[in-house]
Amino acid sequence: MTTKTNTISFVLDGRLVELSFAGSSTLTPTTTVLNFLRSLPHHRGVKEGCAEGDCGACTVALGELGERGEMKYRAFDSCLLFLPMLHGKQLITVENLRAPSGELHPVQRAMVDEHGSQCGFCTPGIMMTLFALYKSGGKPSRMDIADALAGNLCRCTGYRPILDAAEKVCHGDGQDHFVGTEANIAAMLKSISRASISVSTRGQRYDQPSTLEECLALLNEAPGAIVINGASDIALRVTKKFEPLSHIIDCSRIKELEVVRDDGKVLSIGAGIRLTDVMKIVRQDFPALHGMLEVFGAQQIRNTATLGGNIGTASPIGDTLPVVIAYGGSIVLQSSKGKRTVSADSFVTGYRKTERRPEELITAIELPRPSPKSHIHAYKISKRRDLDISTLSGTFRLDLDDAGTISDVLLVYGGMADRTRRATSAEKFLKGQLWSRAVVEEAQRHIDNDFAPISDVRGSAEFRRIAARNLLLKFWFETIDRG
């Protein structure tokens, strides 16, 4: 396929839009969808409240073609989306919700009836989250609704009227005027070229390869380029620090990165799979990872972030790496020269430094299926349940032999050092011991020696030390409870 230059295509207001960056004085490939929409006369319903994916006032829905050619709708923070991420998708805003007759969409009607809007500034974003929920089918529980809405801050209502509206309207049939035009929209989306895209404007290059091979070739040519997928992290460098990122390689359209392989022993998860989808894949057999993802950001963030991205940033308080380490997982790295697998435990080499060479791409995360007797629990401590960066996290794996002695143990902590770290002296102490309260208390003292945490805005060193010890005790309580 030949690469398309300087143009992207998507559907907006029921029409196919071709957007050209060549000659545009205002648009660049890192212009956010939020700023693009607000520059249009008829899409000012979308609001900027934080410009960093925390408030959800800018939420839009994206319609994408599903595997069977059906349309799937998901909510995104438009302040974190770069324009080329719209390629091949349908962009839906609050202005599109009313039927052509002018009639309110069912979710809009419910919000009016239940007094779900007070000041109304967050309302357009909430409408889009509810729209995506409405279209997702099924009858969501109150908890599901609250979870879907956790990425939309509202300061007026206390959320109850909004949840009441959602509960009333989300019956699972998803009937609305979108149903009637879906076939047309799908046809338009299918007509959009799948070729790679390359945009060059004013000292900035943005590549969106459509195959792994092309991506690796690009990386080989330009190893210094910034690799993004959901860009939920990198976008902030544009919106907050006004960094002119000179070369970006956007992997979000590479199908090879969305492959799941399962040979019964090892589950391989494509690095480009969105966390929302990863949750479905790991729910059954990797409950600790699933539990951690449930409290990862909010839905809008999980719809854009990927496992490869979260691990690739090597944040010392990243949520997923400690869990992957506890499962004994590996990171698959690929370059145009070949492929190698690195144990997750040794992947991070320093503060935001990893084993990944500049020309390599994280293509998959491999998780060996744990023995049914292994206990693996993950804990995240943050001030707020959802949409909050953790103060610290602990993921623990315990294998006991028949006599109740510890045959293997892994204690992996985030937020206790400059990178994800294991409590190695505590692990060493525990091996071969009985899994008893007294032994756990002794191990807690070892944990103290394993770490020298710092005080920062999310917590003091003292708090981290105590909480790190307590998490082990919590783990003990929970594992003895299960027998």
Next chain:
Amino acid sequence: MGSKHKIIGKPERRVDAWGKVTGRAKFAEDYSVAHQLWGKVLRSKHPHAKILRIDTTKAETLPGVEAIVTARDIPGSKVFGIVVKNQQILCEDRVRYLGDGIALVAARSREICEEAVALIEIDYEPLPVISDPEEALKPGALPIHGDKNEFVHHKVCKGDVEKGFAEADFIIECTFKTQFVEHSYIEPEAVLAEPAEQGGVVITGSVQNLFSSRRSVAEALNLPLSRVQIIQATLGGSFGGKDEVMTSMCCRAAILATKTGKPVKMVNSREESMLESYKRHPYVLYYKWGAKHDGSITAMEVRCIADGGAYASMSPFVTWRSVVQATGPYCCENVKTDIYAAYTNNNYTGAMRGFGSPQVNFAIESMMDELAAKVGMNPLEIRMKNGFENGAVTATGQKLTHTVSLKEVLTKAAQEIGFEAKWQKYRSLKSGEKKRGVGLACSYRGVSLGAEGTDAAETIVSVQTDGSVIVSSGVTDMGQGAQTQMSQIAAEVLGITMDRIQFLNTNTSRVADSGPTVASRGTIMGGTAAKNAAEKVKTTLLEVGAAMIGCDVGSLDLAENYLINVKTNERLASFSELCAECFRKGKPMMGFGWHHSPPTSWDEEHGQGDAYFTFVYGANATEVEVDTETGKVNVIDFVSVHDVGKAINRGMVIGQMCGGVAMGLGYGLLEEFEIEEGVPKQLNFDEYLIATAMDVPRIRTIIVENEDPAGPFGAKSVGEPTNELAAPAIVNAIFNATGRRLYEIPANLERVLLGHKLTRTGKRGSEVKANHG
């Protein structure tokens, strides 16, 4: 009771709901005009410093820059302030907090503004930073304004506390601390200022209190009030927060527009908003109570210090409400309360939902539980023993002549959550990693401004010749639903359906100065004015109707869009026909409704008087689960009970109750705007944490209605009382669960687990992303 009304009391749809769910609602940032310039502020680099030199020459030469303005360019008053005029529109020789502005840029794009601001050079001489109000009050502390940092001292004196303490069987003394709180309106501040045709300016913006902002703009530009028109855009939340920060933004944009002769738009990023805007006051509260073994209180002595930050703002009024309500709805013969406010180099502090009550309520309601524990009563019993009843006399010597429903709301809240049985059960369960607890809190609250100042408002009801109706008011809507409430009142009086009414956003040139929309006075003041206005129009319409039908006025009424015969309910003419007839007869079809509050009084010297013309009563009960290993507190159940007098709109009252609780829950558990050495730590919602949908349980609401003749259809107020009780209820519940009392909020992980606040290193959480040159 309720059935006598057609529209009052019903959960009518909000008049602004359609525009809000469709994205049509136009907020300040959505206003743009051709050829507009962008404006930007250069803010200080130091929390406290002398300005030695300001050099704007480089910035001036940047292509696209149309004006650079410093304090010297302000033609009129360079300062403003509701009580004390000391807030600088732009600083000339000294900066007093990090949010202070020094220079303004107007340019053709936002990007050019950013560039130009970075080119302005300022030389500073840093001064010592005072960030602790108690330090600020010490003799010898560097005064931030004038000759001392104490700028408020309010007192209440009743009886003789010395005598009261002598009579006591025991004394309880506690110190409490509260935090800075960010309003967290989701809409950041924005204005568009346009030069007016006949001179002067027209400003459209996210302004809460249009009339006070207008006064300051007029003074800054040496214009008569008539030449400054401020129009409120649909306001994306305020909670008391879009007052002075907007006054400052209006003045700045107006100065730039006047100087360039072009429209100027200014929009704050979230970081700029959090950096510059004022906060809820942190208080240090010293409480000392004397009590008897039977639970009665013989003396209450209270001393509070409020951190006023860099400017006086609303501090004198906020702390006045605190001094009136500092001993709560409890009987005590001997009271002595002193409240001080001090200048510091922190963000200035001002109005925020609650207005001086959340701080004192946290202390009072914690003290009440301490007292209960001392005398072996449960928290409900101790409140029932000491709480106000009809005819009670408050700490300020005011005899309460309305229905005092404190015990009614308390009992209802306690019953709904099953308080006494749970409290008894949880306090005796001492093991387990997760512990449960229940907590209770109640309050009384003075309605409207009280003896703070003149209290009057205007609403205009204008009937059109086709029977549609336009309503406008000096009372503003910031999302709470003032427009819907006033529309309902007008519709009820005129016997018409809500679809006939169009409400206009407030415009200072088209309606009388109605004071600020604060103090939960929207319904009682604006609503009564709406009722008066509609009644005037109704009188005219009925007279016209009587002439038209040829009958007695007394036999006519208006109902369901018709003129009817009151005895037979016969429809005599449609409302539209009646309006057309009224026009043909040349009768006035506009009603100007004015309402002036009943009298109040205050003796500042002795701290006695009839502080407010009426009060409201509320109670919250909550159940929490505390993880004793991580310090995490989950609120699993919440009951909110408020006597609102009369609910004009049940849906909106419930909305206020739920929203108030969620904000109160944040106050108790999550929210803290930390300032270290004058530098704020949180500048966006990644680190300033407000409650999400996952943090708030399904709040159970109970509306109590004891109609009060002081309000329209018996209505009083609901906005603020809902926000002043959740924090103490939660802290009391944590006490029930863990046996450990927290004297500081928020009850975050650290305080619950360690029992004290963390000590910080110099590390910043958020970077100051706003441009600092």
